[in-house]
Amino acid sequence: MSILNKHIMGSRSCFLVEDDEDDREIFTLALKKAEADFVCSTAKNGKEAIEKALSGDFVPGYIFVDLNMPLVSGRDCIRAFKKIERFKGVPIIAYTTSSFSKDIREMRDLGATHYLVKPTSFSALVHILTELFHEENLPFFLTSGVNAGH
Amino acid sequence: MSTSQNIPKGLPLFQNYVYSGFDKSVMEKLPMALYTCDTDGAITFYNPAAVKLWGRKPIVGAEKWNGAFKTYSVSGEPIERGQKLGDADTGSPKAPAPLELIIERPDGCVSLVMLQILNLYDAEGIILGTVNVLVDTTDDSCGNAVQEMLQKKAEENRKAFVTSEERYHKMIDEVQDYAILLIDRNGTILNWNRGAETIKGYRESEIVGKNFRIFYLETDRKEGLPDRLLEDASVNGRAGHEGWRVRKDGSTFWGSVVITALHDSNNDIIGFSKVTRDLTERKLAEDRLTSNAKAIEFRNKQLEEYAYVASHDLQEPLRKIQVFSEMLLDSIDDKDEVLRYINKIAASADRMTNLIKDVLKYSQVSNTEELFEVTHLNLVLQNVLDDFDLLIDQRKVKLHIGELPILMGVPIQLHQLFSNLLSNAIKFSNAVTAPEISITAHEPTAEDMEGCSPLSNGVPYTKIVFKDNGQGFEQEYADQVFKMFKRLDATQGTGIGLALCKKIAEGHKGCISVKSNPGDGAEFSIFLPLI
Numbered sequence: 121m122s123i124l125n126k127h128i129m130g131s132r133s134c135f136l137v138e139d140d141e142d143d144r145e146i147f148t149l150a151l152k153k154a155e156a157d158f159v160c161s162t163a164k165n166g167k168e169a170i171e172k173a174l175s176g177d178f179v180p181g182y183i184f185v186d187l188n189m190p191l192v193s194g195r196d197c198i199r200a201f202k203k204i205e206r207f208k209g210v211p212i213i214a215y216t217t218s219s220f221s222k223d224i225r226e227m228r229d230l231g232a233t234h235y236l237v238k239p240t241s242f243s244a245l246v247h248i249l250t251e252l253f254h255e256e257n258l259p260f261f262l263t264s265g266v267n268a269g270h
Numbered sequence: 271m272s273t274s275q276n277i278p279k280g281l282p283l284f285q286n287y288v289y290s291g292f293d294k295s296v297m298e299k300l301p302m303a304l305y306t307c308d309t310d311g312a313i314t315f316y317n318p319a320a321v322k323l324w325g326r327k328p329i330v331g332a333e334k335w336n337g338a339f340k341t342y343s344v345s346g347e348p349i350e351r352g353q354k355l356g357d358a359d360t361g362s363p364k365a366p367a368p369l370e371l372i373i374e375r376p377d378g379c380v381s382l383v384m385l386q387i388l389n390l391y392d393a394e395g396i397i398l399g400t401v402n403v404l405v406d407t408t409d410d411s412c413g414n415a416v417q418e419m420l421q422k423k424a425e426e427n428r429k430a431f432v433t434s435e436e437r438y439h440k441m442i443d444e445v446q447d448y449a450i451l452l453i454d455r456n457g458t459i460l461n462w463n464r465g466a467e468t469i470k471g472y473r474e475s476e477i478v479g480k481n482f483r484i485f486y487l488e489t490d491r492k493e494g495l496p497d498r499l500l501e502d503a504s505v506n507g508r509a510g511h512e513g514w515r516v517r518k519d520g521s522t523f524w525g526s527v528v529i530t531a532l533h534d535s536n537n538d539i540i541g542f543s544k545v546t547r548d549l550t551e552r553k554l555a556e557d558r559l560t561s562n563a564k565a566i567e568f569r570n571k572q573l574e575e576y577a578y579v580a581s582h583d584l585q586e587p588l589r590k591i592q593v594f595s596e597m598l599l600d601s602i603d604d605k606d607e608v609l610r611y612i613n614k615i616a617a618s619a620d621r622m623t624n625l626i627k628d629v630l631k632y633s634q635v636s637n638t639e640e641l642f643e644v645t646h647l648n649l650v651l652q653n654v655l656d657d658f659d660l661l662i663d664q665r666k667v668k669l670h671i672g673e674l675p676i677l678m679g680v681p682i683q684l685h686q687l688f689s690n691l692l693s694n695a696i697k698f699s700n701a702v703t704a705p706e707i708s709i710t711a712h713e714p715t716a717e718d719m720e721g722c723s724p725l726s727n728g729v730p731y732t733k734i735v736f737k738d739n740g741q742g743f744e745q746e747y748a749d750q751v752f753k754m755f756k757r758l759d760a761t762q763g764t765g766i767g768l769a770l771c772k773k774i775a776e777g778h779k780g781c782i783s784v785k786s787n788p789g790d791g792a793e794f795s796i797f798l799p800l801i
Contacts, residue, residue, distance in 0.1 A: 142590055142614060149597075188582060188755075191747060217589060218582045240592040242600070 134160045135180035137169040137197055138215070139189040143238070147184070147215075150242060154249040166192030170200045179206050182252070184236075187216040187223060198230050213252070219263070228260060239264035303383075303404035306390060309397060311335040311354060323383070323404055325375030338373035344382070346372070346423030358389045358400050370407075372416055380416045381408040449546040452532075455539060457482045457500060469525075469548045471518035482544065485515045487522070503529040504539055512549070524553035575754060576629070583755045583765070584629070587622040591615050621764070628766035632754075635683055635773050645681050647674035647734070651709060654688045658696070665696055665705055672710030675732050678801045679778055687774045690767040691794050695738035698792070706739045714797055722781040722797050730800045731780070739791040748784050771796075 134151060138144045144162050151158050161180070163169035166189050183201060187194035194214065201207050211233035216223065219237045227235050234252070239245045244264030252258065294315060297304055303323040305316035311334035320337060321327055328337035334352045341349040349355070349371070356369045369385040386403040408416060442450050442463050449466035453459055459482055462474040470477075470485060477484075483496045490496070490513065502509035508530045515525040526547045534540050598611035651674060655662070662669070692707065699705035714722075714733045743751070752772040755765040771794075775782040778798050786792040 140586075142594075142618075146590075146593055146597075190750075216582075217585045218578075220578060220582070238589060240589045242593050242596045245593075 131181035132158050133178075133180045134158060134182045134184060135163070135169075135173075135178075136160055136184045136215075137163045137166060137189070137194070138184070138186045139165045140186070143186070146242065146245070150245040150249055153246045155253055158253075165189050166194060166197035166200075169197050173201060173204055173207070177206070180210060183207070183210055183212045184215045185212065185232075187214055187218065187227075195226065195230060198227070198232055202231055213262075224261060234258065234260055234262050236262045237264075303406070305337055305402050305404075306399055307335060307402065308399040311352075313337055314399065320404065323375075323381060323406055324373065325377055325379065339376045340374035342372040342374070342420060344370045344372060346420050355385060356387055358387045360389065368405075372420065373404075374420075378417075380420060381406050382416050383407060447547065449544075451482075451544050452541060453482050453544055454541045455500075457496060457542075460541065466546070469517075469523065469546060470515075476518075485525075485546075487514055487516060499527070499529050500542060503531045503542055507531055512553075515546070523548045524550040572633075576633070584622070584625055587618040587625065590618040591622075594618070625764050625766075628764045628770070631686070632766055632770050632773065635686075635770065635777060641680040641683075642678050643681065644676060645679040645684060646676050647679075647684065647711070650681055650684045651688050654685060654692055657689065658692055661696060665699065667696060667699075668704060668706040670706075670708035670710070672708070674709075674711045674734060675800060677732070677798060679798065680774075683774045683777065687771050687796065690771050691736040691796075694767060694794075695736060695740060695792070698742075699738065699740040700789075700791075703739060708735070708737045710735050710737075718795070718797065722783060731797050732800050734796045734798065736794040736796075737791065738793075742786040742788050742790045742792050744788055745786060748786065751784060752782065 132155065136144065136147055138147065148160050148162075151160050161172075161178070163172050166185075169185070170192065185194045185197050185201075189197075194216065198212055198214065201212060212231075213234045213236050214223075214227040214232045215236045215238060217238050224235050236248065236252075239248065241264060248262055248264060252262070297315075298317050300317060301319055303317065303320035305320050306314045308314050312331050313328050313333050313335075314330060316328065316330075316337055324337050324339060326337070326339055335354045336349075336351065338351075341351070341355075343349060355371070359368070369387075371383050371385055372380055373383055374380045384405040384407055386405070388401045388403070390398045390401050392398050439461075445463055445465045446468055447465055448463075449469045450463045451459055451466055452461045459478050459480055462472070462478055466477075467473060483491055486496050495511075495513075499509045499511055508528060510526075510528045512524065512526045514522045515527075516522055526549045528545045530543045530545075531539050532541045532543060594611045594614045598608055598615070601607040601611070648671075651671065655669070655671075661667075688709075692709075695707045696705055712733045712735060714731050718733060719731075751768050754769040772782050775796050775798070780796060780798040782794065782796050784792055784794045
């Protein structure tokens with residue numbers, strides 16, 4: 121919470137909604153490696169994320185949402201974020217293991233900015249995050265396979 | 271001729287023309303039978319000689335062409351009353367010869383007569399109708415010879431009819447593959463054939479005189495199906511229907527029925543013929559096909575589910591192993607970090623193993639009927655408790671076990687069901703108080719019946735309740751807990767256990783539901799048919 125308050129308008133901040141403890145750790149480490157001064161706040165599930173978003177006044181630079189979560193799923197979470205006025209213009213990235221075409225289509229329809237498949241390698245995740253923060257006109261669908269090349 | 275001056279100009283003078291100007295009083299006095307008809311054939315006048323010959327007075331204006339009680343051709347074939355007897359003799363060379371007929375009086379006397387028909391004109395030459403002259407040519411007073419001939423003819427006709435009917439009856443009677451019967455307008459059965467006996471099981475003596483509704487299911491009778499079919503047949507001439515019908519012994523068969531209305535010569539319905547085929551074999555084959563198609567569809571859906579699972583949940587631990595291995599390599603010199611990553615890799619591998627095992631278990635639950643046997647639920651539960659012996663001891667679980675029923679089930683599946691529910695109750699126990707779990711059987715309430723759709727009114731069900739005093743959860747997530755890979759808590763379990771419970775309950779034609787409140791524990795109810 122203290123992080124949230126310090127960086128209310130920080131474009132160099134991330135909000136990660138992820139139920140898996142290991143994945144939260146992996147993401148935080150990758151983020152630190154990609155952009156050392158990025159700060160990251162996390163929520164353990166969709167329910168907690170929505171509560172945090174509704175009660176706080178922070179505006180993150182990027183929002184990452186895992187799709188497969190208990191209680192409130194990632195899609196419900198994104199749907200709720202889309203209704204929050206101050207999150208307008210904040211890129212929302214669906215972050216998931218699944219590369220199921222149905223999920224990808226659904227996320228595009230919901231208005232997510234990118235669909236990022238969780239890479240099977242730590243360095244690939246670092247690479248994608250770096251790209252994401254520095255390059256414009258990236259495709260909707262992001263995987264390590266497609267983007268590792270450059 | 272004195273009348274010739276009244277014949278209109280231009281009209282050829284033939285002896286066969288008759289003027290309307292004839293004095294009827296003259297005709298009345300004529301000794302031969304004579305009557306007139308209008309252009310439509312309605313009788314407009316007849317003289318006393320005609321009355322004598324007919325033995326009756328036809329109704330003027332109503333009866334047509336012929337005033338006799340009964341009329342026959344000279345060969346004895348009956349001629350219907352009101353039928354036109356012949357055309358007028360115009361006197362031309364092509365004109366018809368006088369008709370020979372037999373007429374019968376109401377007293378039974380018959381006469382052989384000659385009928386001469388002449389056109390009747392008015393003063394303008396327009397046809398008004400006909401004058402009909404009947405000359406009695408019978409040689410004895412009551413026409414005995416003619417009568418004899420008539421009787422002989424009638425007898426011949428009757429015999430021919432009986433022979434033809436017998437042959438027909440035989441033909442229908444011998445048909446074995448179709449039930450062919452005659453029913454009257456109200457549906458009363460009038461006759462029966464061998465096919466009907468084979469298909470429906472009644473003998474002729476048992477069924478003739480009963481109403482055909484007896485062949486219909488009670489629900490169809492209540493909905494008025496048999497009467498509706500008769501009505502359809504009355505209106506449209508025939509009515510066809512396929513559906514379950516009842517045999518004498520109460521068993522059912524799939525009947526294909528055609529009911530055809532039968533009419534008399536006046537086109538009034540006198541009854542119906544009903545032809546029924548037993549198409550049970552075909553129906554069952556069709557049903558099997560449909561059910562196979564449904565099963566295939568279901569399997570396909572399951573396959574899709576597995577594909578989703580494979581793309582999702584099974585990949586997660588694998589991906590973690592890959593990521594952590596890389597991170598381990600990156601910090602290979604830091605012993606603490608290395609240990610930490612190795613532990614994480616091992617945990618992910620464990621989880622992968624559990625997932626694969628559970629997916630396998632889930633896919634192996636099949637609903638083959640031969641697996642069902644008489645199952646003592648208390649015995650099944652005892653086996654489960656034996657498995658959990660150590661855990662129950664360690665966690666100091668307090669158990670309350672009620673008397674459970676005996677029913678038809680798959681013991682190994684019910685073992686799995688009880689085992690998953692018990693392990694769930696222990697797993698999500700409250701950190702403060704010792705776990706307390708009760709397992710009891712109850713009669714389902716009316717509310718239960720509504721909440722669980724497969725519960726039919728016909729079969730009695732039992733409700734087996736697993737109640738714990740554990741963590742519980744919010745009721746709004748109750749549906750989610752039974753879904754594949756849905757976990758309310760990210761840390762424990764594979765998310766398959768309760769999905770498996772649901773699959774097992776439904777495979778037993780039952781269902782499962784849960785009531786819970788955070789902190790108040792959870793109450794799982796399994797509904798199973800008592801068969």
